[in-house]
Amino acid sequence: MADADLADLDAFAAVARARSFRGAAAVRGVSPSSLSEAVRRLEARLGVRLLNRTTRSVTPTEAGARLLERLAPALGEVAAALDAINSVRDSPTGTLRLNVPTIVARLVLPPIACAFLARHPGVTLEVVAEDSFIDVLAAGFDAGVRYDERLEQDMIAVPIGPRRQRYAAAAAPSYLARHGTPAHPRDLLAHACIRHRFPSGVALPWEFERDGEVVRISPKGPLVASNLDLEVAAAEAGLGVIATFEAALAPALTRGTLVPVMADWWQSFSGPFLYYAGRDHLPAPLRAFVAFLRERARSGADEGPPVRPGRGAAAHPESSSDL
Template sequence: MTLTPDLADLDLFAAVARARSFRGAAKARGLSASSLSEAVRRLEDRLGVRLLNRTTRSVTPTEAGLRLLERLTPALDEMRAALDVVNGFRDSPTGTLRLNVPGILARVILPPIIAGFLARHPGITVELMNEDRFIDVLAAGFDAGIRYGETLEQDMIAVPIGPRVQRYVLCAAPAYLAKAGYPEHPRDLLDHACLRHRFPHGALTPWEFIRGEEVVRIDASGPLVSSSIEALIAAAEAGLGLVFGFEDWLGPPMRAGRLAPVLEDWWQSFPGPFLYYQSRHLMPAPLRAFIDHVREIA
């Protein structure tokens, strides 16, 4: 029997095997998990060997699957690079750029950067996936990721993107402060109503404040805990308590006077985000164009 598996099925198998998840690979590719499952099943039937062990909790490559993935990955990369050479003969490259970014960047910082990039390169489609957890973006099928202060592997390159300095700020509605009073020290927050942000992966992190050499972390409590910053801002504007978060989120209602700054001399600054990607000689044209755009507007 001649083995002639479909190239698309091989590519989808590699995506699932690297992500160790049908759902994760489907999310990165913008496809349904069932379509990826069918592609892998079709490939296994064509080859006559099981490539993935599937349970309700995990997906792991078999020995045959691992061997195939090892040989397939450089071949697929080389094929994409060969096809991408054609992009060098166009006035503007075409293709898809897949980026994995935290929610704050996708909402506040990235939109004007992406808008300018797409205006310059109408032949490129950008697929943006919000992800607040740190993941292996390459294994999940993304071209690059954007994160804050992450430790990068040796073969990763980081390029500054967006503002180089950002701040965490604390604020509350003037009506709340008139009623409850202004905290004079971060520890005073233990006696105040505090509106907490819970990250999508479940973490409820302490509020951290810095002044000189003094660092204070507060596990505040209050009437609302939410993963929605919009809900927290609305509650703060309604006078329900203090809210703590990115200045990019809270700056607009403060400038409008709906919220007032609190403990400004304790606000913490931190470095801005980085675009990071794998070092490689043959880079996909959409990613190369995006890196050039980011560097130009820095």
Template sequence: MRADLGDLQAFLAVARAGGFREGARVAGTSASGLSEAVRRLEARLGVRLLHRTTRSVRPTEAGARLLERLGPALGEVDAALDVVNGFRDRPAGTLRLNVPVSAARLVLPRIVPPFLAAFPDIRMEVIAEDSFVDVLAAGCDAGIRYDERLEADMIALPIGPRIQRFATAASPAYLRRHGKPQHPRDLLGHACLGGRFASGTMIAWEFEREGEVVRVDPRGPLLVSLGAATDLAVDAAIAGTGIITLFEDWLRPHLDSGALEAVLEPWWPSFSGPFLYYPGRRLVPAPLRAFIDFIRASAG
């Protein structure tokens, strides 16, 4: 029983995206075309692969089993076809990256424009989210994460600044009203603008000075999900709602403009910068190889 490769790719796009419209956006085709391809595949296999409702699309048990095997298999097909890319004057194709929102904002803007200018035949797709995912299962070629969240079987390449800091700040108006904390424990008496991961885990604020480490569980009037709502917390801090802790590079423009004032700067902790990571057990697609070589050359 043979199925058309295009129909299999259509099913994969819809199942991964959780819908025909989003699948069409990612695949660069029409939702009606994907729907027809999936119907054709189901008719050929004689089994329903997707549960369809007005609100969602999710795999049936048979569809989930097919999805589990199909992703790696089509990945190998793409890798085999990509070998031809090595015979081109310039690599071509799509490079898909899964990155945290902080990397999309603070790391990639310095890298992506010159890379795309150097490789005009490469198209880049960047998926920004802060939950840790299997890059292959998500249909991505590589990801960006920090070292504490890298899997053991991944190849990691430094990308972006090698040392970063978390900064704590508040508006001058807030500090005039409430005073300036002199020690991290003073934050327990202040309005803190907190954050949490997509999993729901609350983020503790950590400070360090001369070997002393202090962790504070922030409490205050605003709690945001990391990533999509982070700018809301920044705007609230500027408006005088409370104290914020965030990547220094994210807050730096507001610190330089005076909209925010540094708080507890001697306690700001440093940490190692992010890594580009990708599976070491498969051939590296030509667009990813070009990106890796570009990053290495830029670092040198």
């Protein structure tokens, strides 16, 4: 087939895996219309429909599913062959695509990404920050970052960033002066609280832990948002108690616009992990990134000792009480 056909086949595979023209386009840095045209061109040449398209979904037809099954290994071999050239370079080149939670993009990734890119100027790092749990490989990413309870069993996990983190609760001095300071998580049920809602629509319970006891509560309050800046600003304005990652509250705690609440109940948990499929030939940019993370771990650049993936106290309902 002509050279253009290989690009069209690659475009079809990307859309079929992502089940979305927009999703595939976002990962690849192209327009949805260019992918749509590539698929139409391929379908016209083959004389068969490969994708069923509706306003809400894109799914492979039977012919498309069969083509994708045979095509994926072949495209992988082509990518591996091209990537082998990187083995003779002093520094790898190419694109590394990562899918990470928004909190990781904000608090963990910036110093790591900047140091990595300074060392490997031939690498382009593409990061999509979102809080929906997707199949990152099927969506066209090289790797993802998740916390231990979200790691897939068949993936390789490498620690990234701090190895221990905490959820913290805080409130503005003005709020505490008006409403008093809670001493126990259950006291928050009588307080105004600022909640976070994920794109899925879920607002998770707040978890607190002390001496092996885990308490989960679902408090109420004047604001439920999906933007951390707005949530922190509301807390600083004295609208209620906020509970989130300690690092996200650190600037406000340092300024004194927020003060700690129930610090002896703050729950500690293991830090995030980079995860990727175990395969013999990793793309050179991903291989370099993994080596970079392991070097940081050996040098102690990230705080705390490495923590093995595993479910923490919050995963054991028998040791908790839900309110």
